[in-house]
Amino acid sequence: MVALHGGSVEVHSEGRGRGSEFTVRLPLLPAGEALTVAASVQEEPAPPERDTVPGRVLVVDDNRDAADILSESLELLGCETQVAYDGPSALRMAETFRPEVALLDIGLPVMDGYELARLLRERHASRGIRLVAVTGYGQASDRQQSKEAGFDAHLVKPLDLDVLESLLKRLAAS
Known part of the structure; x- marks a missing residue:
């Protein structure tokens, strides 16, 4: 690592x-790189931030410790969270939890994050679920692939919680 x-x-x-x-x-x-990462989260002008983050956030990562810590951090921001450690579990959870935002690891077992994103979009399009790729893959081609897969944003691990909070507020406002 x-x-x-x-x-x-x-x-x-x-x-x-x-x-x-x-x-x-x-x-x-x-010095300027942290700003570059934050700015690359959204390519279009950002809508004004709300003062609050989305209420329900689904965290999906096969690294249990990382998923649980991220979930706890989001709860400190005021989010209600649920955690899934693979794609099929996430799909089942989304049916009853009805998340506003899903933070998806790309390198999942059984079903990768791209396939999971596609299925979440198909099944929850009417609710306008927002999808964020949370991954160790940060090259321009990785960002392009996540955009083509229907993600609203692409964050690279390790996450900067201030950047994540700002992104969540923008997603809630749009």
Whole structure:
């Protein structure tokens, strides 16, 4: 994971029973890059933000810890959340929970996030569900593929919660 972010890990020990020292180095984010990521969430001019986030948010990620932490963070923002760890579970949950927004990991088992997005759009088009790709894939081609799959926005992990909150407010206002 560290290497994927351009970092390194070093380990040193004086020997058995003497403990270990782990050094993790990650590059600093260039000054303007955080703004670029936030700006790339939506290509069109953003509608005015509301003061509130959507009420019901479905979180779908096969990484249980990441999904649960994201759900708890959203609840602190005032959202009601439910969590699914795969596509079929998410589809069943959406029938009764009726989310306003679904945050979908792309690399899901059984059914990837693109297929899940398509099925959610088909089944819940009349309710205007908003879909956000939440993924480790952040290249321009990945963003284009999520747009073509019907996602309203594309966020790259690890998430910046301020960016997510701002996006949710914009989605609620539109």
